[in-house]
Amino acid sequence: xxxxxxxxxxxxxxxxxxxxxxxxxxxxxxxxxxxxxxxxxxxxxxxxxxxxxxxxxxxxxxxxxxxxxxxxxxxxxxxxxxxxxxxxxxxxxxxxxxxxxxxxxxxxxxxxxxxxxxxxxxxxxxxxxxxxxxxxxxxxxxxxxxxxxxxxxxxxxxxxxxxxxxxxxxxxxxxxxxxxxxxxxxxxxxxxxxxxxxxxxxxxxxxxxxxxxxxxxxxxxxxxxxxxxxxxxxxxxxxxxxxxxxxxxxx
Numbered sequence: 001x002x003x004x005x006x007x008x009x010x011x012x013x014x015x016x017x018x019x020x021x022x023x024x025x026x027x028x029x030x031x032x033x034x035x036x037x038x039x040x041x042x043x044x045x046x047x048x049x050x051x052x053x054x055x056x057x058x059x060x061x062x063x064x065x066x067x068x069x070x071x072x073x074x075x076x077x078x079x080x081x082x083x084x085x086x087x088x089x090x091x092x093x094x095x096x097x098x099x100x101x102x103x104x105x106x107x108x109x110x111x112x113x114x115x116x117x118x119x120x121x122x123x124x125x126x127x128x129x130x131x132x133x134x135x136x137x138x139x140x141x142x143x144x145x146x147x148x149x150x151x152x153x154x155x156x157x158x159x160x161x162x163x164x165x166x167x168x169x170x171x172x173x174x175x176x177x178x179x180x181x182x183x184x185x186x187x188x189x190x191x192x193x194x195x196x197x198x199x200x201x202x203x204x205x206x207x208x209x210x211x212x213x214x215x216x217x218x219x220x221x222x223x224x225x226x227x228x229x230x231x232x233x234x235x236x237x238x239x240x241x242x243x244x245x246x247x248x249x250x251x
Contacts, residue, residue, distance in 0.1 A: 002034040005070040010134035018210035019083040020069040028247040030097035041139040056081040120211040122172040127218035180233040209244035
């Protein structure tokens, strides 16, 4: 049994982190039995240190950074953090399951990761207020402080600035339109599929799918925001999310 560590958002399916979604997708694609343990957002570092989970990265000043996702594989007594390291571990440790990271694609995945993270981040200011509203009070306060530091204004000021909202929506749509072009051949035709690497789902699909999972979870699939987003680029992103949903079960 693998334990997947995540933080609860208070939203309907609880998970919003795209990095955790990548690992969850991989576990479900591989059919590996697992369970989610929820760790409150402000408690991640303390809890992970207690469990012996290594930091996900070391900052330039030498400070260790602890964040989800992390796993504990009871069958090998292995503790790992960082989504790419976890998926690499799953591919190596469970070779009888579908391979997620295709050989020789490290640079491709790193490039796609950087490019699509930039695209997804254009939606962050538009989605974060809904997350703040659903978290428990302590976690909400910490998440709100992070949001306000990034947008350089208070949450209430942001909510009241309709002109800024319109500008952000336009910027996000423009960014996703650029990303939409990645799925077309040089003559403007749709690339072959059904997945990015061809016939099999791969880590490249997890990068795209996890970003869409974040947007779907934060906005809510019945919301006006999701409807608006889903209409962009002839429904490209909503359609891609529908393909990923069979692998989105939260255990």
